[in-house]
Amino acid sequence: MKSIEIKDAALKYFTIHGYEGASLSQIAEEVGLKKQSIYAHFKGKDDLFLQVLRDAKEMDLSATLQYFSNIDSKNPEKALYGYLQLIIDLFQKDEQLKFWLRMSFFPPAHLEKGIEQEVIDIEEKERTILEEKFQDWINTKLIIGDKALTPTYAYLGVVDSILLELVYGNDEKQLNAKLAASWEVFWRGISYQ
């Protein structure tokens, strides 16, 4: 299917060059087409971009949902650390997560409002999932604390810092060192000792 090929190429160029820096002729050339042919599949650049964005968002959200529906609820340490590794895997396996990150932080100005809404939407969903898990673990005395929001936000902070290191991504050794350090301190910060 050609429209999937186009979206793949668009994902690649939007991720590398941003919305304004990516051109339809580059994208078309990548799949062996002229730029005019893109208009047989998409209404225009904005339409192509938004479809790529929604695919990326859906992929990100479904990966998170699936992971946390299959975890061992008696082992928060394994569950939480495993999610960090999942993110690293996802990030390195395909471009969608990097694209999503770039566009949620620095959206094209004329689409900012719509994108912001999607970002808030996914963020709240993922936060809710985490908050429920943390509440369970607090209730069952597997981690310390009273309200679940504190470890939730702190954990999301660790996730963000790992994502940032991935985006920045100059060195795998440094990534692993940062992951180990953040995890060690975080886990000590929320576990009984």
Next chain:
Amino acid sequence: MKSIEIKDAALKYFTIHGYEGASLSQIAEEVGLKKQSIYAHFKGKDDLFLQVLRDAKEMDLSATLQYFSNIDSKNPEKALYGYLQLIIDLFQKDEQLKFWLRMSFFPPAHLEKGIEQEVIDIEEKERTILEEKFQDWINTKLIIGDKALTPTYAYLGVVDSILLELVYGNDEKQLNAKLAASWEVFWRGISYQ
């Protein structure tokens, strides 16, 4: 001085629209000039961009250096939390930090190599400052641990997560909640209890 005005306007548009999305005519219009007049002050778009970048980098680095040369070395809790607040202040006071962040994560492709070098440079300098402080605090039993690298990386992770929240910046309430949560867990993770 007109070239400073131009750099200020360039900073603004580069931050909002990125390198490719910002145009010289917009920047010139902001300071009441025609775009061709920019060439009396800068060699071209790249030159203007790189000068703005170096100004931003210098500002970021000098703020960090100055802060950590004036801290109370007997009180890591205050010093570390104060730096997080300094970052929030800096971020909200002027655009340079946001510009620096955007360009260090998503540099214009054709300048990537040079920018990456600058980012590695500043990152190493800031990490070294922190590492020395943490080593002192470990030696004087003000925080736990053996090697200073672990709390250094973990703290840099907290810094990153706060920066991300600032970039993303939809809500001051949420920013404060995330800051409080990350700090609480981090501090518990590195302090004696």
Next chain:
DNA sequence: CTCCATTTAACGAACGTTCGTAAGTTATTT
């Protein structure tokens, strides 16, 4: 008169988009 910032004018190149058209595929009618 000189210098320098700024202007007007113009450049080639690239941008996203639209149009008409041709070919190929699928569906409907004879």
Next chain:
DNA sequence: AAATAACTTACGAACGTTCGTTAAATGGAG
């Protein structure tokens, strides 16, 4: 089964606009 219609996909050509950049003319300050 053959003929017709409708739809999809792709392309050449061109649209108007904007881009970064260069060159030459203008104007004012020292």
